Amino acid sequence: MFSTPRDLDNAGFSTQVVHAGESKNKPYGALTTPIVQTSTYTFEDSASIVDHMRRKEQNLPLLRGEYGRYGNPTQEAVEHKMAALEGGEGAILFASGMAAVTNALLTCLSAGDHLILTDDCYRRTRQFATEFLNRLDIRCTLVPLDDEGALEAAITPRTRAILSETPTNPYLRVVDLDRLGALGRAHGLLTIVDSTFGTPYNVRPLEHDIDLVIHSATKYLGGHNDLLAGVAVGRADLLARMRETNHMVGAVADPHAAYLLLRGLKTLSLRMERHNANGQRIAEFLEGHPGVRRVWYPGLASHPDHDLACRLMRGCGGVVSFELEADLAATARCIDALQLPYIGPSLGGVESIVEQPALMSHYSLNEDERAAIGIRGELVRYAAGVEDADDLIADLAQALDRAARGDAEAVREEAGC
Numbered sequence: 001m002f003s004t005p006r007d008l009d010n011a012g013f014s015t016q017v018v019h020a021g022e023s024k025n026k027p028y029g030a031l032t033t034p035i036v037q038t039s040t041y042t043f044e045d046s047a048s049i050v051d052h053m054r055r056k057e058q059n060l061p062l063l064r065g066e067y068g069r070y071g072n073p074t075q076e077a078v079e080h081k082m083a084a085l086e087g088g089e090g091a092i093l094f095a096s097g098m099a100a101v102t103n104a105l106l107t108c109l110s111a112g113d114h115l116i117l118t119d120d121c122y123r124r125t126r127q128f129a130t131e132f133l134n135r136l137d138i139r140c141t142l143v144p145l146d147d148e149g150a151l152e153a154a155i156t157p158r159t160r161a162i163l164s165e166t167p168t169n170p171y172l173r174v175v176d177l178d179r180l181g182a183l184g185r186a187h188g189l190l191t192i193v194d195s196t197f198g199t200p201y202n203v204r205p206l207e208h209d210i211d212l213v214i215h216s217a218t219k220y221l222g223g224h225n226d227l228l229a230g231v232a233v234g235r236a237d238l239l240a241r242m243r244e245t246n247h248m249v250g251a252v253a254d255p256h257a258a259y260l261l262l263r264g265l266k267t268l269s270l271r272m273e274r275h276n277a278n279g280q281r282i283a284e285f286l287e288g289h290p291g292v293r294r295v296w297y298p299g300l301a302s303h304p305d306h307d308l309a310c311r312l313m314r315g316c317g318g319v320v321s322f323e324l325e326a327d328l329a330a331t332a333r334c335i336d337a338l339q340l341p342y343i344g345p346s347l348g349g350v351e352s353i354v355e356q357p358a359l360m361s362h363y364s365l366n367e368d369e370r371a372a373i374g375i376r377g378e379l380v381r382y383a384a385g386v387e388d389a390d391d392l393i394a395d396l397a398q399a400l401d402r403a404a405r406g407d408a409e410a411v412r413e414e415a416g417c
């Protein structure tokens with residue numbers, strides 16, 4: 001609805017995050033894109049209504065708004081920027097990452113269809129695919145993400161789509177996007193990749209023949225732990241169907257959240273450089289610490305997808321998962337001893353956040369259920385923010401030492417010393 005954004009196709013990524021999607025001439029001569037905080041739009045007269053409706057009918061670019069659920073200039077600026085950053089024909093902004101995931105699946109699947117979902121994915125996505133869609137007579141098969149044979153074997157005549165994440169949560173597994181894209185093409189399946197942990201700074205799935213990229217923009221894209229939003233980027237025909245779904249479902253981002261996201265995106269490359277560097281340094285520190293049993297970070301040679309990450313990704317982000325040489329309670333004590341990160345769910349913001357999945361995201365599961373999906377009590381997910389790596393590492397070192405001292409004291413007490 002603002003004048004046309006500039007063509008920045010040949011510009012570098014850092015120039016794009018600042019300028020793409022926004023025209024140079026904004027209302028009132030403002031430098032920043034305004035928050036157009038309105039639920040509806042009014043027409044001067046009946047002729048302008050008819051003109052607007054004709055443009056809609058003929059799929060011509062719209063010159064104005066109509067109603068908040070159908071679009072908003074602040075949201076559109078984010079959509080144009082995200083389309084440029086991912087290299088897609090268009091983008092849709094949603095109220096949350098889950099709104100983007102559920103919209104994509106509800107739009108593309110019908111009763112009788114079959115979906116393939118790779119394992120180690122976001123818990124709510126798995127729940128929606130395996131439980132909710134089941135109620136609509138849409139079946140889902142979970143397949144290990146690195147087992148190409150199993151992926152192919154899971155395809156049936158009713159399979160319509162494959163949904164995967166990269167890197168995954170919490171084990172940071174990296175999907176071979178070229179293989180996934182080729183498999184989708186060969187079998188006529190829609191390929192969807194949730195690239196929340198990847199970000200367009202580190203990986204661009206559409207360049208690997210993936211049909212649709214989804215993000216929880218709540219994480220790295222927003223980057224400041226202050227908004228909820230989701231984005232889908234891809235081909236115009238697919239997005240037109242998803243937009244139509246959202247016109248009914250109404251999971252639209254608020255203009256203020258859209259503004260915060262637009263503002264957050266402008267520093268995406270600066271923030272990602274630091275997240276990547278912090279993640280790598282922390283992973284290397286943890287791998288060399290005697291109190292840590294195992295570290296999962298694709299930037300480490302010990303990670304099963306290190307070679308893939310080197311081929312597909314510019315950096316591996318700020319999330320590092322690791323298991324302590326300890327039990328659930330001692331792991332919790334170690335987390336409690338950390339001074340810098342906040343304890344909570346989520347990731348990708350400037351503030352570091354740490355969680356113990358057994359006590360947070362997977363709390364409702366019992367030990368056996370957790371074990372079945374590979375989540376142990378002593379697993380920690382550390383989402384490094386943009387603080388100084390030296391400070392984050394010194395903090396981790398003191399917490400690990402305190403946990404080790406606490407364990408030694410507990411052993412002495414038990415032995416009656």
Ligand SMILES: Cc1ncc(COP(=O)(O)O)c(C=O)c1O
Pocket residue numbers: 096097098099101122165169194196197215216217218228229230346
């Ligand atoms: C990989 C991934 N996808 C989707 C979501 C859902 O995003 P939101 O919380 O913005 O709905 C999350 C949330 O943690 C996530 O980690």
